[in-house]
Amino acid sequence: MSEHWFFITALFTAPENIGVNPESMFWLLPLAMSIAVVYKATKLPSIKWSALLKESVILFGSIVVFLAVVAVVLFAVTWVVTE
Amino acid sequence: MLRIARENRLLVLLTVGLASWLVPGGGYFILKETKRSLIVFSTIVLTFCVGLYVGSIGVIDTVGATAWYVYAAQIMTSPVVAILGYITAGGGFPVYSRPNEIGQIYTSTAGLLNLLCIVNAVYLCHTRNLQITE
Numbered sequence: 001m002s003e004h005w006f007f008i009t010a011l012f013t014a015p016e017n018i019g020v021n022p023e024s025m026f027w028l029l030p031l032a033m034s035i036a037v038v039y040k041a042t043k044l045p046s047i048k049w050s051a052l053l054k055e056s057v058i059l060f061g062s063i064v065v066f067l068a069v070v071a072v073v074l075f076a077v078t079w080v081v082t083e
Numbered sequence: 084m085l086r087i088a089r090e091n092r093l094l095v096l097l098t099v100g101l102a103s104w105l106v107p108g109g110g111y112f113i114l115k116e117t118k119r120s121l122i123v124f125s126t127i128v129l130t131f132c133v134g135l136y137v138g139s140i141g142v143i144d145t146v147g148a149t150a151w152y153v154y155a156a157q158i159m160t161s162p163v164v165a166i167l168g169y170i171t172a173g174g175g176f177p178v179y180s181r182p183n184e185i186g187q188i189y190t191s192t193a194g195l196l197n198l199l200c201i202v203n204a205v206y207l208c209h210t211r212n213l214q215i216t217e
Contacts, residue, residue: 012135012139013139013140015138015141015182015183018181020180034193038122038200039196042123042199047119
């Protein structure tokens with residue numbers, strides 16, 4: 001028991017090795033999913049698993065698409081300014 | 084008599100808000116919204132734990148260079164954040180660069196999501212009280 005506890009607490013005492021690269025942007029996906037789930041859990045009048053899943057996936061998709069559009073626009077603006 | 088009823092109502096609202104802050108989803112649990120409280124609890128705690136896993140408990144920085152509003156957002160998750168802040172205050176858990184950023188974003192977002200749930204639970208309690216008294 002104490003060994004397991006030590007192992008679990010050790011997981012949270014040293015940071016993970018995450019590089020500054022484009023792949024690190026994928027860390028936004030779990031965050032967007034949790035935002036979608038909690039937001040829809042507060043907004044639905046009654047909680048039904050199927051409805052919650054459907055609404056959360058739609059909101060998650062909307063967030064990701066919006067962020068992708070913003071990224072493309074910013075990339076275009078940067079390209080115009082620097083070229 | 085009416086004044087006592089109003090004070091009781093305020094006390095109930097405060098209890099729901101405080102329970103939501105102490106344990107994410109606690110306010111919904113008091114309001115007998117068990118499914119909602121389970122979803123909120125598991126999602127917020129998981130988000131917060133992912134932030135701590137990525138950046139270590141060093142992302143809760145009360146004395147370092149972190150902006151005050153990051154800690155303000157983090158502490159909305161639960162008072163447990165204050166205990167973690169006390170542990171990390173000695174500077175024994177240094178974390179920099181991308182893990183620090185991702186850890187802070189995850190833990191602050193968990194806190195802000197819980198703030199949303201606190202407000203929503205208090206509002207839900209308020210509207211139910213109105214329905215009972217009408």
